[in-house]
Amino acid sequence: MKIERYQKPDMTFWKGRIDHEQNYDAFRWHQWIKPLDLSQTDISLTPSKVSVALLGFCSDEGVKRNLGRTGAYKGPLSIRNELRNLPCCFTQALIIYDAGNVTCNDGDLEKSQECLAEMVARLIRLGIFPILLGGGHEMAYGHYKGLNKSGIYPGIVNFDAHFDIRPYKEHGSSGTMFRQIYDDLSKRNLDYQYFAIGIQKRGNTVDLFKTAQNMGIQYLMASDIGEGDLTESLKTLDAYASKQEHLYLTICSDVFASAFAPGVSATQPLGLHPERILKYFKALFRTGKVVSFDIAEVSPRFDNDNITSNLAATFIFAAVNAIAKLNGLYL
Numbered sequence: 236m237k238i239e240r241y242q243k244p245d246m247t248f249w250k251g252r253i254d255h256e257q258n259y260d261a262f263r264w265h266q267w268i269k270p271l272d273l274s275q276t277d278i279s280l281t282p283s284k285v286s287v288a289l290l291g292f293c294s295d296e297g298v299k300r301n302l303g304r305t306g307a308y309k310g311p312l313s314i315r316n317e318l319r320n321l322p323c324c325f326t327q328a329l330i331i332y333d334a335g336n337v338t339c340n341d342g343d344l345e346k347s348q349e350c351l352a353e354m355v356a357r358l359i360r361l362g363i364f365p366i367l368l369g370g371g372h373e374m375a376y377g378h379y380k381g382l383n384k385s386g387i388y389p390g391i392v393n394f395d396a397h398f399d400i401r402p403y404k405e406h407g408s409s410g411t412m413f414r415q416i417y418d419d420l421s422k423r424n425l426d427y428q429y430f431a432i433g434i435q436k437r438g439n440t441v442d443l444f445k446t447a448q449n450m451g452i453q454y455l456m457a458s459d460i461g462e463g464d465l466t467e468s469l470k471t472l473d474a475y476a477s478k479q480e481h482l483y484l485t486i487c488s489d490v491f492a493s494a495f496a497p498g499v500s501a502t503q504p505l506g507l508h509p510e511r512i513l514k515y516f517k518a519l520f521r522t523g524k525v526v527s528f529d530i531a532e533v534s535p536r537f538d539n540d541n542i543t544s545n546l547a548a549t550f551i552f553a554a555v556n557a558i559a560k561l562n563g564l565y566l
């Protein structure tokens with residue numbers, strides 16, 4: 236059943252500009268990326284020092300349930316499109332895989348989140364760093380569960396205008412994931428660590444701020460870090476990171492100002508500048524504790540000249556280069 240929601244990678248998609256057929260220094264991602272079919276029981280990997288895999292979550296069922304503007308299910312395709320011609324800035328000891336997609340065509344988000352969790356767990360077991368492309372931010376719940384399945388309970392860092400800790404009854408949405416994770420961990424008496432960056436006053440009710448406080452959530456308001464020196468906020472984040480054994484990074488594209496990210500469900504006129512977010516993002520990777528990363532809510536339907544997909548691709552580029560740097564594989 237689970238595997239029905241999994242789509243193996245379509246490698247015919249990975250084509251583009253070719254400067255040279257053999258000279259690796261002239262290579263772009265589409266020339267280097269390799270397929271990884273996670274539905275296979277017997278997977279043989281290309282020998283490498285480090286490997287990362289792209290896995291799409293083609294769903295916006297959570298956005299629909301959250302009464303948001305749907306369209307993000309097409310995000311993974313659009314982000315891949317922007318990744319194709321990026322230069323390979325790492326040695327050949329780093330392999331990038333396309334591990335396909337998890338879909339949700341029948342409204343059964345819970346099954347798709349389960350399937351995503353299984354695929355994430357398979358990646359971790361294979362020693363591959365997961366990079367998930369969304370898709371609605373409901374992806375984060377399946378992603379976290381997948382890490383748990385592999386015995387990892389990382390501290391969460393969420394770049395987002397929203398806390399996404401809304402109350403829910405039976406079913407979650409794209410506004411409830413970090414409450415669902417909290418509930419799951421609480422039931423098992425496990426520690427919950429959640430740091431949110433870029434929170435908007437206009438995007439969360441007063442009650443949600445109180446809930447965040449009761450849940451022990453740490454956060455930085457977009458209005459406090461939108462300009463000026465970042466030293467203090469970087470210190471706060473570093474103090475959080477130093478308490479964690481592992482970190483899971485998740486970006487909701489509505490953390491960015493709508494000028495940079497028009498292609499989202501909930502645009503943010505006073506969102507953050509990507510350059511500032513990148514500083515936090517890179518600092519977190521430098522800790523060496525980041526085990527997994529996703530970027531969500533890219534919605535081609537509302538995008539303008541693919542700039543939101545391009546921005547998502549830029550953060551994925553930064554993530555892969557940061558991983559290369561950590562392992563001495565950066566060119």
Ligand SMILES: [Mn+2]
Pocket residue numbers: 372395396397487488489490
């Ligand atoms: Mn959000």
